[in-house]
Amino acid sequence: MQLGIRLHDTKELPFEERIADxxxxxxxxxxxALSKVIREFPTTDxxxxxxxxxxxxxxxxxxxxxxxxxxxxxxxxxxxxxxxxKAMNRYMAHVRFASWLGCGVVGTETGAPNxxxxxxxxxxxxxxxxxxxxxxxxxxxxxxxxxxxMAIEPVWRHIVYNPGRARRVLDEIxxxxxxxxxxxxxxxxxxxxxxxxxxVEEAIEVLGPDVAMVHLxxxxxxxxxxxxxxxxxxxxxxxxxxxxxxxxxxxxxVTLENTTPENNRQARDHILELYRNV
Numbered sequence: 001m002q003l004g005i006r007l008h009d010t011k012e013l014p015f016e017e018r019i020a021d022x023x024x025x026x027x028x029x030x031x032x033a034l035s036k037v038i039r040e041f042p043t044t045d046x047x048x049x050x051x052x053x054x055x056x057x058x059x060x061x062x063x064x065x066x067x068x069x070x071x072x073x074x075x076x077x078x079x080x081x082x083x084x085x086k087a088m089n090r091y092m093a094h095v096r097f098a099s100w101l102g103c104g105v106v107g108t109e110t111g112a113p114n115x116x117x118x119x120x121x122x123x124x125x126x127x128x129x130x131x132x133x134x135x136x137x138x139x140x141x142x143x144x145x146x147x148x149x150m151a152i153e154p155v156w157r158h159i160v161y162n163p164g165r166a167r168r169v170l171d172e173i174x175x176x177x178x179x180x181x182x183x184x185x186x187x188x189x190x191x192x193x194x195x196x197x198x199x200v201e202e203a204i205e206v207l208g209p210d211v212a213m214v215h216l217x218x219x220x221x222x223x224x225x226x227x228x229x230x231x232x233x234x235x236x237x238x239x240x241x242x243x244x245x246x247x248x249x250x251x252x253x254v255t256l257e258n259t260t261p262e263n264n265r266q267a268r269d270h271i272l273e274l275y276r277n278v
Contacts, residue, residue, distance in 0.1 A: 001242075001245050001246070001250065001251070001252060001254050001275055002028040002029050002066065002068075002251060002252065002253050002254065003027060003028055003029075003254050003255075003256070003268060003271065003272065004022075004027045004028055004029030004030050004031065004065070004066070004068055004253060004254065004255040004256070005022065005025075005027045005030060005031070005255055005256045005259060005264060005268075006030070006031040006033075006215075006255055006256065006257045006258075006259075007019075007022065007030040007031060007032055007033070007036075007037045008033055008036035008037050009256070009257065009258065009259045009260065009261075009264065010022055010025075010261060010264065011261040014039075014040060015037065015038050015039070015040055015059065016059050018037065019059050019060060019063045019065055020063050022063065022065055023063040023064055023065050025264065025265060025268070026265075026268065027065065027268070028064075028065065028066060028253075029065060029066035029067070029068040029104075029253045029255060030060075030065055030066070030067060030068060030255065031068055031069045031071060031107070031215075031255045031257075032056075032067050032069070032070055032071065032103070033071040033073075034048075034070070034071075038056075045089060045090060045093040048093050048094070048096070048097040050100045052097075053097055053100035053101045054100065056101060057100075057101050057102060066103075066104065066253065067101060067102070067103035067104065068103070068104045068105075068213055068253035068255055069103065069104055069105050069106070069107040069151070069181065069213060069253070069255070070094055070097065070098045070101065070103045070105070070106050070107065071106075071107050071108075072090060072091055072094040072106055072107070072108055073107070073108055073109050074087040074090055074091065074108070074111075075087060075111040075112060075115075075117045076088070076091075076108070076110070076111045076132055076135040076136055076139075077110075077111040077112060077113045077128055077131045077132045077135065077159055078111070078114075078115055078117075079113060079114065079115065080115050083115065084135065088135065088138070088139065091106070091108070091139045092139065092142055094106050095139065095142050095143050095146050095148050095150070096142075096146055098146070098148045099146040099147055099148050104149070104212065104213060104253050105148075105149045105150065105151040105179065105181070105212050105213060106143070106148060106149070106150050106151070107151050107152075107153060107181050107213075108150070108151070108152055108153065109152070109153045109155050109158050110132055110152055110153070110154065110155065110158045110159045110160035110169075111132055111158060111159050112128070112157075112158060112159065113125075113127070113128040113131060113159070119157040119158075123157065123158060123159050123161065124159075124161055128159045129159055129160070129165065129168070129169075131159075132159045132160070132169070133169055133172055133173065136150075136152070136169070136173065136178075137173055140173055140175050140177055140178045141175075143175075143177045143178075144175060144177045148177065149177050149178075149179055149212055150177060150178050150179070151178075151179045151180060151181045151212045151213065152166065152169060152178070152179075152180060152181065153180075153181040153182075153183055153186060153215070154166045154180070154183075154186060154187060154203075155183070155186040155187075156186065156187055156188060156189040156192070157189070161187075162187065162199075162202075163187070163199075163202050163203040163205075163206040163207050164202075164206060166180060166206070166207055167206050167207060170207075170210055179210045179211070179212035180207045180210045180211045180212060181211075181212065181213050181214070181215060182203060182204075182207065182211045182213075182214045182215070182241070183214070183215035183216075183217070183257070184196070184199075184200045184203065184216075184236065184238075184241050185217050185218065185219050185226070185228060185236060186215070187199050187200070187203060188219065188226060189226065190221060190224055190225050190226055193219070193221065193226060193235075196236070196237060197237060197240060200240045200241055201240055204240065204241070204244045208244065208248065211249065211252070212252075213252060213253040213254065213255070214241065214245060214252060214253075214254045214255075215254075215255055215256075215257050216231055216238070216241070216254060216255070216256055216257065216271060217229065217230065217231060217236070217256065217257040217258040217259075218230060218231050218232060218233050218234035218235070218236045218258070219234045219235060219236055220233070220234040220235060221235070228257070228258045229258050230256070230258055230259040230260065230263045230264070230266070230267040231256060231259075231267040231270050231271050232266060232267055232270035232271075233263070233267075238271065238274050239274070239278060242271075242274055242275050242278045243278050245275070246275065246278055254271075256268065256271070
């Protein structure tokens with residue numbers, strides 16, 4: 001397991017210092033959301049040049065940190081055609097940039113059928129799913145052309161909300177360049193979290209061969225919803241997913257989420273201890 005961290009959860013420092021600090025913390029990889037991590041220069045679509053990619057790649061390589069995922073978490077089911085076009089152009093720019101950057105995957109969640117990217121019951125309907133698949137398809141085609149892997153992250157409050165739905169997306173698009181980011185907590189909701197073991201087991205059974213990377217965080221039921229937090233602070237049971245990693249994907253990138261600079265070492269140590277004993 002190559003354990004890393006979501007980079008915008010680390011101490012806010014100038015870019016090069018930040019990546020050096022990630023290495024000093026003992027992390028092997030990072031989840032890079034460009035605009036949330038790099039403040040020194042623009043990261044607009046037109047700024048994503050081969051030169052910028054090589055500069056970023058060299059900073060990571062110097063510090064022995066992989067770029068596990070290049071995040072582009074925009075709404076591919078936005079009914080506003082102008083906003084959707086901008087989002088799709090942004091995805092294409094990220095795919096192109098990833099090909100120069102040499103990162104693991106371009107990661108995305110799966111949207112909602114509204115302009116506010118908010119949960120509504122229609123998220124779980126067939127029309128929303130077909131809209132998402134239709135808008136994802138040309139991006140995956142471009143990823144094939146650029147030699148990049150797109151990875152979707154199922155989230156209960158989004159369109160692709162469970163393992164079976166994610167399996168449908170993979171099968172309908174039918175591309176080896178479309179894979180899965182598995183975040184067990186994102187499959188949970190206040191309505192189903194008590195079945196977390198069965199849900200994680202189903203995800204591994206249905207999606208396991210196509211899991212390209214894993215996100216880990218914790219949760220606590222609070223005021224009728226699940227509050228995300230750093231690993232070890234809530235109720236998540238990690239045995240099933242860590243066993244899956246150790247037995248089937250021992251060198252996979254795994255990034256921690258929802259940590260803070262104050263507890264990221266604690267979360268790292270908690271997961272590493274569990275992993276050793278699984």
